[in-house]
Amino acid sequence: MLLDLNAYVGHWPFQQFRITTCEKLLGKMNEYGADVSVVSSLHGLFYKNVQSANEELIEELGSNRRFRDRFIPFAVINPTYGAWREDFETCTTKLGMKGLRLYPKYHNYKLDEPNLIELVKRARDRGLPVAFKIRMVDSRTTSWMDIPYIFESPQQEWDLKDVMPIIRAVPDAKYIILNIANSMVLSPEDQALLLKTDFIFDTSGKSINNLAGQIKTYGKTKFAWGTHSPILDYLTGLLRVESLRPTEADAATKELIRSGNAKRMIGI
Amino acid sequence: MKATPINRRKFVTNTALSAMGLMLGQKLLGAAAETEPARGSYDLMKEVLKYRKIDTHTHANPNNFSTVIDTADRLGIQKMVLVNHAYPPWGGMDVYRAINDGIIAAVKKYPDRFLGYFTLNPTFPKESLEEMKRCLDQGLVGCKVYTEVKISDPLYNPIIEKCIEHKLIVHVHSECDGYFRRMWDIKIAPNASLPEDYVIAARRYPEAIFEYAHIGTGNDFEWACKVLTGTPNIYVNAGASDNEEPLIDTVLKYFDEDKIFFASDGSYYQSIGKILASRATDAQRRKIFSENYINMMKKGGRHVA
Ligand SMILES: [Zn+2]
Ligand SMILES: [Zn+2]
Numbered sequence: 001m002l003l004d005l006n007a008y009v010g011h012w013p014f015q016q017f018r019i020t021t022c023e024k025l026l027g028k029m030n031e032y033g034a035d036v037s038v039v040s041s042l043h044g045l046f047y048k049n050v051q052s053a054n055e056e057l058i059e060e061l062g063s064n065r066r067f068r069d070r071f072i073p074f075a076v077i078n079p080t081y082g083a084w085r086e087d088f089e090t091c092t093t094k095l096g097m098k099g100l101r102l103y104p105k106y107h108n109y110k111l112d113e114p115n116l117i118e119l120v121k122r123a124r125d126r127g128l129p130v131a132f133k134i135r136m137v138d139s140r141t142t143s144w145m146d147i148p149y150i151f152e153s154p155q156q157e158w159d160l161k162d163v164m165p166i167i168r169a170v171p172d173a174k175y176i177i178l179n180i181a182n183s184m185v186l187s188p189e190d191q192a193l194l195l196k197t198d199f200i201f202d203t204s205g206k207s208i209n210n211l212a213g214q215i216k217t218y219g220k221t222k223f224a225w226g227t228h229s230p231i232l233d234y235l236t237g238l239l240r241v242e243s244l245r246p247t248e249a250d251a252a253t254k255e256l257i258r259s260g261n262a263k264r265m266i267g268i
Numbered sequence: 269m270k271a272t273p274i275n276r277r278k279f280v281t282n283t284a285l286s287a288m289g290l291m292l293g294q295k296l297l298g299a300a301a302e303t304e305p306a307r308g309s310y311d312l313m314k315e316v317l318k319y320r321k322i323d324t325h326t327h328a329n330p331n332n333f334s335t336v337i338d339t340a341d342r343l344g345i346q347k348m349v350l351v352n353h354a355y356p357p358w359g360g361m362d363v364y365r366a367i368n369d370g371i372i373a374a375v376k377k378y379p380d381r382f383l384g385y386f387t388l389n390p391t392f393p394k395e396s397l398e399e400m401k402r403c404l405d406q407g408l409v410g411c412k413v414y415t416e417v418k419i420s421d422p423l424y425n426p427i428i429e430k431c432i433e434h435k436l437i438v439h440v441h442s443e444c445d446g447y448f449r450r451m452w453d454i455k456i457a458p459n460a461s462l463p464e465d466y467v468i469a470a471r472r473y474p475e476a477i478f479e480y481a482h483i484g485t486g487n488d489f490e491w492a493c494k495v496l497t498g499t500p501n502i503y504v505n506a507g508a509s510d511n512e513e514p515l516i517d518t519v520l521k522y523f524d525e526d527k528i529f530f531a532s533d534g535s536y537y538q539s540i541g542k543i544l545a546s547r548a549t550d551a552q553r554r555k556i557f558s559e560n561y562i563n564m565m566k567k568g569g570r571h572v573a
Contacts, residue, residue, distance in 0.1 A: 016514065141486065150448060150452060233516075238541075243313060
């Protein structure tokens with residue numbers, strides 16, 4: 001089975017991307033043999049009230065029987081916006097969303113924000129994974145309207161270490177870290193903490209440049225195929241997995257990365 | 269990649285999506301086409317290894333030659349063009365000679381795997397032309413400069429003229445205007461060559477061949493395509509770390525399909541993944557992965573494969 005842990009449905013406000021609907025994404029999945037995609041709303045992270053985007057996504061997923069068993073919806077929650085606790089409840093119970101994708105940089109809060117810590121604890125208590133993106137796009141190609149986390153500027157793009165404050169605050173939650181770009185170097189304390197944490201990196205990011213070696217460092221259960229579609233091309237994340245030699249990843253390990261690790265974390 | 273068939277029924281019972289779909293989307297069910305098209309069977313590594321590949325822009329040094337060659341073997345890359353260059357503060361010509369000595373040694377050590385370009389500093393005109401001659405005598409086959417001066421700077425003219433004489437491609441690190449460059453990068457690399465600078469140089473020397481480096485990485489590929497299109501002596505390589513989904517198809521829309529090169533710039537997975545995931549035809553993929561470069565080099569009397 002092939003499961004994409006890092007896909008979106010929707011538009012990016014600053015640039016034309018093409019795989020914008022469930023129908024188009026399903027077409028790509030069928031073309032390349034992907035069975036299931038974890039999706040959230042792409043443009044929704046720009047809505048003040050992100051819950052409208054969660055509802056739009058669910059409506060689109062419900063619009064065709066063929067979508068039903070091919071997509072797993074994740075909710076976008078902004079824990080600094082009004083009634084976010086109710087949104088969390090609605091998404092994770094009534095709407096059947098299986099995890100969260102959170103955007104501290106786009107929603108303008110820090111990782112020690114008390115509401116974030118409360119939200120992650122609520123997710124933990126429900127057994128739901130919480131996903132953070134290292135970045136959405138390369139800041140060097142960014143729009144003047146996009147967030148001011150810019151390469152070569154005083155406020156850099158995120159590195160892996162920038163996710164660590166929330167892991168330190170809630171070490172027993174389940175984390176998904178998507179589109180790993182930039183440095184993966186951590187302090188010895190954080191590295192030890194991360195290795196004890198239940199987390200997954202998806203394979204879409206440019207820092208997954210030596211998956212065989214990275215499996216040795218982090219373990220074979222810590223990676224899952226992801227595309228970062230529609231922003232990045234559909235195959236690079238998969239190429240990192242499929243080009244592993246049998247001596248680097250046996251058939252069982254590859255199957256874990258293709259779907260097993262993500263299935264376990266999502267609980268399906 | 270071989271996709272294991274999913275037990276669809278089992279999966280449905282395991283996901284809450286069906287219940288949710290019934291709840292919110294029920295009214296819409298039945299409205300659209302609901303027959304599942306046939307699923308493709310796609311073998312990614314078979315596709316990867318199907319194409320002969322020449323990586324027209326990469327960097328390596330003695331510390332990582334074996335790693336780079338191992339990655340190339342993994343991904344079916346037969347040959348790689350080394351384009352190492354100096355970094356600011358640039359230093360004197362001795363710095364450039366040392367870099368070029370490293371490239372010459374690499375090509376001598378791995379003649380089946382590496383081709384080499386020399387690097388120069390156009391602010392040392394006389395020494396640069398002497399260095400060019402030395403490197404050509406040692407078997408290097410192209411010229412690569414970083415951001416020492418803009419490609420449109422008159423200081424570059426004698427080098428372009430020598431490249432024309434020796435039928436060498438003029439390859440320069442490229443960047444692109446935009447928010448990031450205006451706010452931050454212009455202070456760090458004021459002389460980086462932008463698409464507009466390439467067009468000035470290419471129109472000044474229509475008999476030269478220019479190669480715009482790593483389009484779409486660290487720069488806005490749509491901007492670059494729109495400015496560079498229609499200048500027939502500008503080729504482009506699609507290398508480096510950014511692999512935005514529409515990149516290759518956009519380049520194919522704006523460039524002659526015979527003038528696009530495959531290149532990694534050290535980002536091997538992205539550089540292949542974005543071509544395979546594009547709508548390029550099989551013939552276009554063959555051209556991009558190797559044939560275009562082989563043909564371009566043949567025009568200069570160089571047989572690289
Ligand atoms: Zn460059
Ligand atoms: Zn380079």
